[in-house]
Amino acid sequence: MVHRLDALVIRHTHRLPLPTGPAGEGGTAARQFDAALMSVGFKLSAELLEHLSGLSEGTVVDTAVRTLGTVREMVGDHVRHNVYFIDFPAGVPDTFDFWMRCIAGALADDGTRANTLEQLSAGVVNLLTLPSYGTYRHTYAEMLAHHDELLAAAGDRLTVLHLGGTSDDELTRLYLALAGSGTPLGEDGLRDLQDLAGHCADGPQPEEIPVRENRAVVNRARLMAGAGLLLDTVTDALRLACALVGGDVTLREPTRLRALPRPVRRALLAGLDAVVAAAPAKLADVHAHREMFKRLGERLHPHEYPQWPHAADVFAVARGEKAARSLDSRVEDLLRTSDVTGAAELLKAAPGKLFRSLDRLLRAARTQEERDAVVAAAGQVVPDVSGRVVLSVRQHLHNRAQETGARRVFVNRLGRAWVTDDSRPPVPAPERERLIVALDAELRRRLPAVDHLLIDPDVLDVALPLSGKATASGLGVLPRGSSSPVDGELLRFFVYWKQAEHTTDYDLSALLLDADYATVSWLSYTNLRDAGGKHSGDITDAPDGASEFIDLRLGAVRGAFVVPQVNIFAGEGFEEVEESFFGFMLRGTEQQGRPFEPRTVRMKSELRGPGRVALPLAFLRGSDGRWRAKWLHLYLKGTPASNRVEGNRVTVATLLRGIVEREQLTVRHLTGLMTGGGTTVTVWDGKTVPAGPVTYIGLERPDGLHPGSRIVTPENLRDLIPA
The missing domain is CATH 1.20.930 (Transcription Elongation Factor S-II; Chain A)
Structure with missing residues (x-):
């Protein structure tokens, strides 16, 4: 169990819990471990390498096996990324010529000739009926044989893994950070918190748990451990009831409540009674979730427990038998007059x-x-x-x-986006x-005093994470609205999916727009080569997993915006497939290598949203000619099937305009408020580390910072939000 939870520490903090074992001569194994990590874009810090070198070889090997599995999954290298066109990005044919070859192959096949001739006579051919279309025509090993080894470049990503404390200390530290977060966590963050809460139920607890969903997860663990509940509203008890049956603690979706054991019923009723007894006005909160409270009352049987009359009042309000006027209704009455x-x-x-x-x-x-x-x-x-x-x-x-008179963009907590006129x-x-x-x-009053601020200039345009629900989990992922530099000539983005039960076809596409958000062109399975880019080919079934890639030479791109998107053409949604993720890589012009090279991956994020079209991010060309990534994390509703880039061009352009032209509060704003008085500010040059303790804010933690330093990176950017 502990080893499994250690993977959470690595993912969330980029720290490796202190490896322990017999002393020995592990230097050679540690250097081999470091080399293996570098092949997937990670590296041991000097301190961690030194520590491992003093352990036995077996201990180092065991640590390496566990850690490599975790980091490979972080970057998307735990699966095999094949491509339809074996030589991609070389050898991508003209779209029309490719389709003609597929038709010719179908006509040469006795099993498909008649059907193909019938379709040709009608003037329309369904590509999915052609035997050579949409499925890999070669093995993964055969594809690898067609590609040279990647040449290392100075610009390749190198994420440093640092030495952490003991496993228990690191797990407690991560638990306290997630449970006490001042901003809501995403779905994956809540799931990780649930695992940690069970492990840490008997240990230190946060002084405060301001986010209600987090409190529900913690309360579930406390209830299972026999500890007291942390309830201060009646809704806290409802969220806990949902958590106990594996339901939605955010209360966005209805949860089917089940019968609960008598000790659990008593704990919930006692908690509700104490909340209402201390503040009867909190009964008004029942109105927001009346039907759910009715169902909860049916499971708790409050009439069997006359010692808790205030808890019974909660369900009387839900049934309309007791009045409890809400603050909102009183405010509405005043505004009406x-x-x-x-x-x-x-x-x-x-x-x-x-x-x-x-x-x-x-x-x-x-x-x-x-x-x-x-x-x-x-x-x-x-x-x-x-x-x-x-x-x-x-x-x-x-x-x-x-x-x-401008257009107004709305994005809900699930990332579903829509646009309307702003008539306010x-x-x-x-x-x-x-x-x-x-x-x-x-x-400014709330922000902590900072003696020495060391700041990476690339982090200044990162949006403050006011909600973790606006950000997908993954490596190198930034909050919605963030802007980050894109340094490289070759941009390659990718999607991977593996269907759970049904044939599923995801289509990676890219929309190219000019400075006025008008369509210049697109790349997709219907347009394999254009605008300095190439598509790796359409895969239409993924029982064993499938990948698609788009390769772009940024210098040859026409237009000001590149908007990659993942369209669901058929089959399972992003929340139904066994696995799906998106990412992008950057390479120099001299680098070849496989279609997927983990050390060139700059970002990899999970695709887990409610729509049928995913818009993870966009790439913007600035007035200086340099490109930057703009983080979107959006999902469009789309249609049940046959979503294509050609069909959502207007919607995507409108949404992009709304995100790009809306100004976000960024790290730049908060650091500007921090730097008054006697604060020393140093811009991180990527080389020189100050000798004394600093507050460091950046995209990656530098190696060699003073142990007394406070470190803020995207993994814990929420710590910048003042309480």
Whole structure:
């Protein structure tokens, strides 16, 4: 179990829990381990290499086997990436010529000749009926034989693995970081937290668990371990009930609640009773999930436990037998009578709700006195608002400076995106500016004092992770809206999928747009060569897994944007297949190698979204001619089948414009607030490490930092968000 959990530490922190074993002469094995890691784009830190060298050879080998399996999966090298065209990117034919060859092959086949002739007579041929189309015509080994070995280049990715503490210390540290995160975790993060919570239930616990979903996962582990529950709202108990049956703790999807053992029923009812007894007004929270509370009451049998009458009140409210007026309904009554001042005053009891209502309140205010009252109310409660909400409202107000009439992009917590006209009146500029100044002052007050800030300039345009739900899990993945440099002449992106039960056809495509977001061209199975790019060929069935690639020479690309996408043509969705992921590689012009070379992979992310079209990121050409990646993490609903790049060009262009033209709060903004007073700021040059402790913020942790340093990389970027 511990070894399996150690893999979580490596994935989340890039630290290897302290390997232990007999002392010995492990230097040779450690260097071989380091060389094997470098072949997949990883490397041992000097400290870790030294530690391993003092252990026995067997211990080093065992550590290497476990670690290599983890990092290969992190980068997508745990599967075999074959290509349809064996010499790809060489040997990709003209699309029409290729289709003609497939038809000729079908006509030469006794089994398919008649059907093909019938289709030709009708004027339309279904490519999927041609025997040579859509399936590999060679083995993985035969494909490898057609490719030279990759020549190492200075620009290849090299992710350093650092020496961690003991396994128990590292697992506890990771558990506390995930459980106490101030921003919601993604689906994979919640699953990892669940594994860690069970292991760490008897150990140290976070001082605070601000995110409700995290609290549900922790409460489940505490209940199983016989520890006390952490409940402060009635909804906490409902989330816990969902967690106990493996349901959705976010409460977005209905969970089928099952009968619960008597000790569990008693624990939930006692917890509910204590919450309501301490704050009867919290009964109003029941209205948001009335039907779920009704089902929970049927499972808990509160009538059997008269010692907890306040818990019974929860289910009486759900059934409509007891009144509990919500704060929202009272606010709505005041706004219906145009009492903006009264609504702002009432919302002070719920600071987070007040902040999320600021835009509406300021638009509804008719007089300067009312606008002043709204701003004053916000100023009074801002110390009680979470840092994540303060930053979200700060970002929102900044973007509300734009003129009305623009298009508005909505993205839900699952990454599903849609666009509509923005018909809202503007927020009054003076109040908007006053609030922005106040919010920045509050953020500056909360940020820790920093003596020496060492910062990687490439991290400055990374968006602050205000929600982990906006980011897929994987290697080198950044939050939605982030921008990062793309240094390389050859850009290659890839998709891999393996179907679970049914024939499944994913299509990797790329849309090329000009500076006005108009279509220039595209690359897909319908257009194998164009715009300096080549497609590796269409695979239409993946019982053993399948890969598709697109290769682009960035210098030859026409247009300003390249938008890779994964379209589901047929079969299982992204959440139904056994596995699916997307990524991109960068190479120099002199590098050849296999279609998939792990040490050239810059990013690999899981595809786990609700739509039928995935838009992981886009590539933007700047005014200086340099390319940058813009992180999207979006899913389009698409159609049940036959999604193609040609069919979603307008939607993709509109969404891209909305993301690109919306300004995100980035690391640059927070570091600007940090660097007042006597802070020393050093720009990381990739070479010189300061001798003393620093606060380092960057894309990769440098080797050799002082042990007393605070280190922030994309893996723990949420730690920058002030409490």
